[in-house]
Amino acid sequence: MKLHWKILIAMVLGAVVGLLVNESTSVPGLGFLDSAARSVFGPIIGPLGDLFVKLLKMLIVPLIVASMIMGVARVGDVRKLGSLGGKTFAFYILTTFMSVAIGLLMVNLIRPGIGGSAMGAEAPAAAGTSVTVSGILLGMVPANPIKAAAEGQILPLIVFCLLFGAVLTTMGSRAKPLVDFFDSLNEAMMKLTHWVIWLTPYGVFCLIAAVIATTGPGIFANVGKYMICVILGLTVHAVVVLPLLLFFVGRTDPRRFLSKVAPALTTAFSTASSSATLPLTLECVEDEAQIPKRVASFVLPLGATINMDGTALYESVAAVFIAQLYGIDLSFGQQVLVFLTATLAAIGAAGIPSAGLVTLAIVLGAVGLPLHGIGMIVAVDRILDMFRTTVNVWGDATGSAVVSRLMGNETPPEVSIGRRVSA
Numbered sequence: 087m088k089l090h091w092k093i094l095i096a097m098v099l100g101a102v103v104g105l106l107v108n109e110s111t112s113v114p115g116l117g118f119l120d121s122a123a124r125s126v127f128g129p130i131i132g133p134l135g136d137l138f139v140k141l142l143k144m145l146i147v148p149l150i151v152a153s154m155i156m157g158v159a160r161v162g163d164v165r166k167l168g169s170l171g172g173k174t175f176a177f178y179i180l181t182t183f184m185s186v187a188i189g190l191l192m193v194n195l196i197r198p199g200i201g202g203s204a205m206g207a208e209a210p211a212a213a214g215t216s217v218t219v220s221g222i223l224l225g226m227v228p229a230n231p232i233k234a235a236a237e238g239q240i241l242p243l244i245v246f247c248l249l250f251g252a253v254l255t256t257m258g259s260r261a262k263p264l265v266d267f268f269d270s271l272n273e274a275m276m277k278l279t280h281w282v283i284w285l286t287p288y289g290v291f292c293l294i295a296a297v298i299a300t301t302g303p304g305i306f307a308n309v310g311k312y313m314i315c316v317i318l319g320l321t322v323h324a325v326v327v328l329p330l331l332l333f334f335v336g337r338t339d340p341r342r343f344l345s346k347v348a349p350a351l352t353t354a355f356s357t358a359s360s361s362a363t364l365p366l367t368l369e370c371v372e373d374e375a376q377i378p379k380r381v382a383s384f385v386l387p388l389g390a391t392i393n394m395d396g397t398a399l400y401e402s403v404a405a406v407f408i409a410q411l412y413g414i415d416l417s418f419g420q421q422v423l424v425f426l427t428a429t430l431a432a433i434g435a436a437g438i439p440s441a442g443l444v445t446l447a448i449v450l451g452a453v454g455l456p457l458h459g460i461g462m463i464v465a466v467d468r469i470l471d472m473f474r475t476t477v478n479v480w481g482d483a484t485g486s487a488v489v490s491r492l493m494g495n496e497t498p499p500e501v502s503i504g505r506r507v508s509a
């Protein structure tokens with residue numbers, strides 16, 4: 087059976103088990119599940135899910151270092167690198183703008199916060215964290231790359247690797263030992279990724295079961311309309327905008343491409359972390375969809391950190407929803423500000439669970455909305471995080487196919503449009 091089917095089955099099973107456990111106290115006859123839950127869920131299922139996420143995280147830093155440096159070194163010369171970087175960045179910023187626009191359109195049409203009340207909203211601890219635009223920009227350069235790696239600060243690490251890789255391209259044959267070293271490290275990390283991927287269905291089962299068992303279906307009641315708004319917006323972006331770009335600009339068949347990257351998307355959904363999913367995204371895009379390594383190993387690590395279409399869309403909806411709840415009418419100018427700051431906040435968000443909830447403070451601060459409003463949406467954040475992370479990773483994968491094409495590469499037959507004509 088294909089891996090993505092195994093993962094999908096694991097997700098459904100996890101959801102069913104989680105629901106049963108969550109309902110075990112309220113539904114007569116399910117009481118025995120309650121004690122089972124206490125002895126199995128707390129000590130076993132939850133930690134097993136965490137273990138899986140830890141295994142994925144273990145891969146991130148060495149994988150990013152090796153793949154980013156090799157990604158840049160493979161490009162060969164710095165001018166070509168400029169062109170690859172420019173196209174990647176242009177694609178990322180364009181798609182992020184589109185997703186924010188969709189979010190704003192949805193939230194202004196559905197108006198999920200009108201008629202609601204923000205009374206009693208408690209700000210979560212995260213809302214107190216101050217995130218500023220200058221902080222994001224300054225944080226991009228590591229004072230000490232080793233420290234950045236040790237602390238898992240991905241964006242500054244990427245900036246260092248980009249520069250390091252660029253230097254290697256200027257050194258000719260003297261760079262060979264280093265290039266060989268990072269090439270071999272890259273191979274080894276991909277192999278290790280393979281081993282971890284084998285565990286994905288089990289990890290996904292544990293993660294989904296644990297989330298549903300603790301949140302349950304009840305949380306949907308209060309903020310259901312807001313959730314529908316976010317999920318609808320994400321769906322439009324993921325099934326209309328990105329596939330159209332894939333088809334027309336990337337000359338790639340969206341459905342075939344989707345089937346190749348499905349394991350990465352399901353992992354994104356269950357881990358709610360683009361960074362933790364990166365090893366799988368690289369493997370699916372390079373080995374399954376056959377997008378050239380020199381493009382994918384540059385575009386994907388960068389995308390996992392700065393390209394977050396789902397997060398940007400969610401932040402724009404959340405900000406306007408909070409304004410509606412407080413009865414604050416946002417002017418057109420303020421909505422433009424939401425548009426710009428949501429884009430920046432998404433770029434600044436790390437590829438980890440709930441990062442978007444923290445950087446939402448930038449958007450709220452920019453238009454003068456009460457940070458306490460975050461308290462209204464925190465309960466459903468994990469669920470929405472799963473959806474937006476999936477779209478984030480889908481956006482990165484799409485980017486690799488489109489940028490590869492823009493760099494003049496043929497679309498690989500595995501994902502190209504139309505049937506292959508046999509000779």
Ligand code: ASP
Nearest residue numbers: 359360397437438441442
């Ligand atoms: N969890 C998201 C990601 O890793 C970021 C966010 O919180 O929106 O892509």
